[in-house]
Amino acid sequence: MLQITSLIRFSSRSAATLMLFAGLALVCPCVMAVDKGYTIPLIDLAQETHRQVVVDREKGQYLGHPTTVLLEDNQTMICVYPKGHGKGAIVMKRSTDGGKTWSDRLPTPANWATSRETPTIHRVVDAEGKKRLILWSGLYPARLAVSEDDGLTWTGIEPVGDWGGVVVMGFVEPLKTGKGHYLAMFHDDGRFIRAEGAKTPIFTLYKTLSTDGGLTWSAPEAVWQGSDIHLCEPGCIRSPDGKQLAVL
Template identity: 35%
Template sequence: MYFLLTGLLASTFLQNEKSAGLPVIDLSTDTARQVVVAQGTADIYNGQPTTALMPDGKTIHCVWTYGHGGKCGPAKSSSDGGFTWRNEPVPANWITAGNCPAVYLLPDPAGKLNLIVFAGYGPDKNMQQAVFNDGGWGPMQSNGLGPVGMPFCTIVPVEGGKKLLGMTNRRRPGEMVEKKSCILVQSISEDGGFTWAPLRTVLDTAGLKPCEPEIIRSPSGKQLLCLIRENVKKVSLYMVSNDEGRTWSAPVPAPEPLWGDRHKAKYSTDGRLVIVFRDTGPASATKNSYMAWVGAYDDIIHNRPGLYRLKLLNSYKTWDCGYSGIELLPDETFVATTYIKYRPGENKNSIVSTRFKLAETDQLLTAISTQ
């Protein structure tokens, strides 16, 4: 079924976001939190990374592109929770795949974990994927899904781990009316992400352009919530499923502090949600920044603003940031990694990570609020 619709430093400060009534803690000037994974230069533009944390709790894999939505190829890994990074070699044919590679650690029905990266297109114009085996990346191969605008933006286990649900966006097949239409489609894998069923449309909003979904499972485990970027009105949406993604509700606007692009979510150990994204709120005081929202799952469902927001990094090129990975380390440190024009000057976008603990930001909020 689908719907067809019309660091506790003096330089860190608190500001009131007038558009949402939610406090914003600015961590963007605290360079001690930040690590440059890949430096942009006057000639090299690094774009749209994603990350995956391995079961050892300290190894992080990161993949991205050269150029905005460009060719795959650059890859690095960290063995110390994101403090230092080393290059990872990839097969030569990765350069034939492109657009926003997304890396996931995926369980198969028996519980075995496999590291797989997906890319938006390849020589056959379909989605591509590559598997990490024996300590190295394998070649990109078509999985037959497409054409799509992006690789899977989100993949979650469903039906008790028996299957995986992957969701992304594509142009409406056979489009003759809307320029650059965008609809949401999903697929199911029953073998841990190696093969996928044909794409199925789950959201087609005539007049709107939904894309870049992020699926979050409720704390009870009984519901899936899908956050959605929307490219026409710039009001982020969400829809829910109570049957493991077989059907979805009609989309409705998300709380205003979550209006943005390419949301990625992670639960903290105390059950709060941390969602990172590019801020696109029309009236937001932090528009175009790389942000994190802190709140509860029910805040979204009940249209509450949440607890507070974090300005993680400042973009020196307006909107061009925000695709990211978000990982939670065993010591409760969140490591958020994005692409961004990190400093003024001629250098193009870099891959940059920043780190924070909610225990820190909670204390900072309390301390400054009482001053």
């Protein structure tokens, strides 16, 4: 089992720089021997500049929280991120060579500038095989943008219901219950799940479902609640046999 740093961001006084690692490999000569009471190897890629690609830089502006989607050609990638720490206008860039080079900032719908939380981007396919990209923007209300031409054009971000959450969505996972069926999850601490919400010591993980290829989503249902630990920003992997989902 390897812990690999695959995405970094950092800032300085003069500029913020958004960087991605390209062409990651599992075999690396820079395994660190760190005595922290466990034996999982740690690999530090920070000094391997040949793996790093500068995606964006703007003097005096924090740039971070990028999410990407890789299209079926295994070359085209779309990256979205906010101009700010979570809250800020959504920026979009495109790569056609697997992340080695990136376009300039691309035109986006005007109301993407109103995003209040980190955007996330996902591939979805409906029951008829229509491919879409969807982009989420969180807090209340959770909002969604849709592209039906692989990210060339987009709708504005529009509310999906009378609910919201922090960093909507953590993941969007296809289900085996039917074509075009998806599960998505996010978390909230009481502030954004509904209008006029208030912060509580309880963190809740929510799930929401789509049966129409990601266009509409069900009212959220609580999957887990607790105050002893703050589980947040869930991710998901499927077991090798496809029968189980592990949420991390």
